[in-house]
Amino acid sequence: MNNKKIVIVGGVGGGASAAARARRLDEMAEITMFEKGPGISFSNCSLPYYLGGLIPDADSIILKTPEQFQKQYNIKAIVNSEVVDVDPLEKNVRVKNTVTGEITKTDYDELILSPGAKPIMPQSIKGIDKKNVFSVRNVVDIKNIQKYLTDNKVKSVAVIGGGFIGLEVCENLVQSGKKVSLIEANSHVLGTIDDDFAQIVQKNLYDNGVDLHLEDSLIEIFDDHIRLRSGIEVKANAVIMAIGVSPETELAEKIGCKLGVTGAIAVNQQYETSVPNVYAVGDAIEVTNRLTRKKTKLSLAFPAQMEARDAIDHIYKRPIENHGVIGSQVIHLFDLNVASTGLNENDCQKNGFDYRFVTVIPQNRVGIMPDTSPIYLKLIFSYPSGEILGAQALGKSGVDKQIDIVATMITMHGHISELTHLELCYSPWFSTAKNAVNVAALVAENILNGEYEQIPVTKVRQLIEKGAFIIDAREPDEYANGHIVTSKNIPLSQFRQRLAEIPTDQKVYIHCQSSQRSYNMVRALNNLGYTNIINISGSYLELCEYEYFKDQTTDRQAIVTNYL
């Protein structure tokens, strides 16, 4: 039998993983990996950190060179080589050397497409092709950006798009001393998290000097400024486009691979395309969301690596399972970390899922330890079945852990009740005795059981405007340091002696600092026969974060006294 010939298109996450896996399964295979660009096997996700100087050497982002692939794995990794055509009947690829223009032909038995996704650069934006406009896809891009910024002594940069890449670029440019404007077309940054949590992220951007423009979009680019749809002109000597990516489907389409409903390459369970012996993996393919069971696109490194591994395993007749994706993500943004997994509220609504959510704000470790900080954790679950659907977390530390635990529960089809008793590591150094996820699940279980009513902080401004009766259950000294302007201070420690002050003929909303004391008061009042009591989930801590950014950017009257 002849040695198997495996050709791989694309030499980054998916491609390099496929090549290495193939070699591990078959020492005799002839493995060739073609990469259009000048570098293979680089850490895309690390690219922004070069702009901030955290990674001082751009070339270090290339984790393995073609020489290393050759020597260590006996894999031909050929850069500056674009696969321009495929003959699926003759089973060969035509490869163009992007430097010399020379075309060569290589045979394959199995072809793996891992072309990735390219930054969207709408030609409708005037000036999009100007030399001060960049995207962040590879090492060449970030070197070009850095060189341009330095050569032209650029002080102001506009980042277009507030997704993960846009935010990471923002942070790194601010770290390197630039004045950064961020333009986001949606009503909030980070589509993976909900509006309430996005406000906290936006506060963080604001606090770090980022000039944020929401619900606005780029119309025209000039040398020293940009113009937005709103008419606003923003100073910017350079523009970085990060509004999203689009799967590289050109070659696949050309050779007859079917695309899916999302426009990405359609594959079956084994990552086979509709063309025999042609597989596709990574950002270019359409995947299935494990929770919604709908098709989706997902540009994340880990799924790409696993898809590549599984495609190769299938080639070598190993059974694989493809359970779809849940989309776990995390981003570091100044002193804030933002992580999420599974579905957010928007996803649930779009899919017609009946759901509930809880927000809790426990400390990242025992309060008496130094350097504690709150973890804002939102847990979303199906109603009334209690299946865990998603979570979002914000905080200075520990949020990736909480979200990874929820991601694991989601993957294992966990129920809220199982999360309440989940036995996790505890020491005062690392967490509270009940971890944040346990606390969230305990509250969620109360909601499932219908034990009490709650309302999120996003509704508080409306409550105030309607003249609702709001109780602040904190101690008087906490109240004195700042409170909701119309709230009445009845501390948990006094309410039993002050029941007469709590009306029974209208709804009563109770909050404290993090919802723990208000929760106890709500339960006590319910037990006493009150049927009009509602807990403000997220309480003062989240409210201040949530409203703070709005106060800075709108003329609406502040509702929290300490920000007046």
Next chain:
Amino acid sequence: MNNKKIVIVGGVGGGASAAARARRLDEMAEITMFEKGPGISFSNCSLPYYLGGLIPDADSIILKTPEQFQKQYNIKAIVNSEVVDVDPLEKNVRVKNTVTGEITKTDYDELILSPGAKPIMPQSIKGIDKKNVFSVRNVVDIKNIQKYLTDNKVKSVAVIGGGFIGLEVCENLVQSGKKVSLIEANSHVLGTIDDDFAQIVQKNLYDNGVDLHLEDSLIEIFDDHIRLRSGIEVKANAVIMAIGVSPETELAEKIGCKLGVTGAIAVNQQYETSVPNVYAVGDAIEVTNRLTRKKTKLSLAFPAQMEARDAIDHIYKRPIENHGVIGSQVIHLFDLNVASTGLNENDCQKNGFDYRFVTVIPQNRVGIMPDTSPIYLKLIFSYPSGEILGAQALGKSGVDKQIDIVATMITMHGHISELTHLELCYSPWFSTAKNAVNVAALVAENILNGEYEQIPVTKVRQLIEKGAFIIDAREPDEYANGHIVTSKNIPLSQFRQRLAEIPTDQKVYIHCQSSQRSYNMVRALNNLGYTNIINISGSYLELCEYEYFKDQTTDRQAIVTNYL
């Protein structure tokens, strides 16, 4: 109907949780909590941090005072009050005021015993009652220790017992400038982890100046030194006993509660003892290990809190489920964190479980980011069923996360194959694209599939002594910086040209830095038909850590050149 009278014995983790839960379910209940000591609701786990100065105020460790319990929860929390007898027929408790000696009587409908566990102070040790001998159970204890150390200008302290408390006390005393000796009767510290990983912990202790005595025990205490079973005398002006705790069963036994096989109080699924209307929770009870299904004792905060909550729920006729415990734990020790969950090798052996394990050493985040550090992760799984049984992790950062993920998988009955594809958060700031647990599971799957053979670093010394053929697959510059004395350097990048140097008539053991390159070489050689190839799991990184401590404490010849 009269208000329910709930009496709780013990005012720390379990007791305080039970009281607060009862109040939330029943505003009218008469809840009384008796605590023998002077403080309730303190964070036991935080006690050692006062000794090191991280928590400067010992009283801050008391999270809630009796006054706060009264005001916020309308709960009577009565300190310095020991419940000395119970009349289960008349349903009342007799309480002795430990200050005045006065005895009073309180009626109950439901009684919750949460007396905790007491430090073991063997009377067989001569001098155990001397005034320079302490234990660490409550705030009074640590104040006494601190006062004694200060008043007597103590410079040398002996800590007896290398479990969690002993190690935390060690660290904190070292931080406060003491010369610390640690005496451990077993062959290694921390019974929750295996010998191989314990060696790394011991290296850490050694590096931080702790004078460690293994397989030795305390015989006699003097004013300025102690004598060990081995005859060794160790300088110590104060002794802290941390050899373990024993459940407080005296009261329970007195009133007729049955004890279990472990000597702790026996309870049913609902935490009821054998005496009607008497519940028991926390460190004093016997629990069931979820994995071995055997009875055990477990002194951890989170299970105690959940048991208390569940007991109260049962009193209020709420259904509860009691799935047993897995024992997730974490400790901070100088710059090393040590976490574990589920079963270790020793547990598996004792229970006759067929198991395998893998050790991987990925970085805590992408290698090109600053401040990366290795995570030593050991994953234990049943063979051949692939059920995840336990994990241990060591490292400067991120180990609690990896272990919490495994703890979640164990709880959800996860299989190795599910862990391989578990989609966790990734950004270069937080982890590698494949998290450490994914890497471990991928290797574990290979072991399950019988893809290659491995041997742990614990066997390498033996291999060398027997003259085994060991290949170091790292690059020549790495080899030059230190290697196993008898190893031959055949880098992964050269072996295909040097096959002639690899024997076929004897076993060949291969290692690299972290097992990744050696793994690739093993696979390639297997594919080429070699049947004599064995990977050294853990490789050079773990070997150096493992053998380092031995070299410092034994006269055996060093096997790693850079420690000669």
